[in-house]
Each structure stands twice: as C-alpha cells, then as structure tokens.
Amino acid sequence: MSSYTVLSAPIEHSLTEKNSEFLTFLQPVTDREQAMHWVQHYRERYKDAAHVCWAYIIGNTRQPQTQAFSDDGEPNGTAGKPMLHVLTERELGNSLAVVVRYFGGVKLGAGGLVRAYSAAVSQAAQLAQLTTISPKILLELKADFALEARIRQLLAQHAGELVAVTYQQAVMLSVLLPIENSERFIQQLQNSSGGSIEVAVV
Structure with missing residues (x-):
C-alpha cells in the first residue's frame, strides 16, 4: 500500500448551466455513516431543490475501502457516477461530493447532465486542499x-x-x-x- 491523498477541508462551489444552478459541497468523511449524515444535512438544508445527488469514496481512491453514489431522481448514470469518477480521477480519498440542483426550466439531456455534474465536482475539486496519507x-x-x-x-x-x-x-x-x-x-x-x-x- 503506497501513500495516497485525502480531502482535508470542506469546499463549496456554485455552477450555473442553462439556468440550472448546481451547488457543490465537498466534505471530508471517514466512513459511510458520516457521509450519509452529511447527505441528510444538505437534503434538509435545501428542501426545495429538485435533486440532491451525491458520491463518496473512503480510503485510497486507487483501492477504495468503500464507495457509493446516488442520482437522486436524475436519469440513471447521469449524476452520481460521473461525480464519483471525478473524485477518483482527482484522487480525493475520504471525500463526499454533494451536488444540489435547482432546475432552471431548460432540460439538459443525458449528455448535458453528465457534463454539468462532472464540471460541478471538477471545479470544486480544483479548490480542494489535499493531505497525503502514508x-x-x-x-x-x-x-x-x-x-x-x-x-x-x-x-x-x-x-x-x-x-x-x-x-x-x-x-x-x-x-x-x-x-x-x-x-x-x-x-x-x-x-x-x-x-x-x-x-x-x-
């Protein structure tokens, strides 16, 4: 097992795509229970949002201890999976990504959704501080x-x-x-x- 990087501090970021607002939250987590606690927190905080999609990865992103994602009502595979993919590629171990979407009236289509959710997490990840775990x-x-x-x-x-x-x-x-x-x-x-x-x- 070689050293790996983890998210060291929370990040908030906002992206607007064809009138839809995507609020992204990156949160350091160490287990599923903690991740689901935060998901619930954002669901309650943004009760009026169309979707609260999420993905988390625990441990080394190359050999994760556990990972999961949810599209929360978006078409299958258009939100949670692309979000998890970004966490893996950016080597954001021990992290939860939550994207809160406010629908702006314009449908993005499956490809547009994948791009929007990927971009939302990717832009937030650019601001992230990482800690190396050896x-x-x-x-x-x-x-x-x-x-x-x-x-x-x-x-x-x-x-x-x-x-x-x-x-x-x-x-x-x-x-x-x-x-x-x-x-x-x-x-x-x-x-x-x-x-x-x-x-x-x-």
Missing part, C-alpha cells in the same frame, strides 16, 4: 550497541521515526516507517550489519 509499519530491531548510530542515520534517510529505545544485552529499537520505504531500509540495515540485526514486524 501507511506506516512498526518494526522492532535488536542490534549491537555499536550499530545504533548507523540505525538512527538510516532511519532519518528513510523518513522514519524512533518510537522507543531500550538498552539490555543489546539495543532494542521500535521504529515507525512509511511502508514504501521499509524494504529498502531493512535491506540497508542488513548490508550495514552483515545481517546481524534482528528485525520483527509488529
């Missing part, structure tokens, strides 16, 4: 005292952090590393120590 791994190292300085040096090179250190017959270090750096870190440890460092994944 999955980490905890390792326990047992090494000769003479190797401690070298371990600390390698740890710094691989964006790791020292969680705890205890001194017994050997030095015991608990270290936290980004998963994508861990293999190279372990390899360099063993190269430096002639394979004498004991490594355990916690």
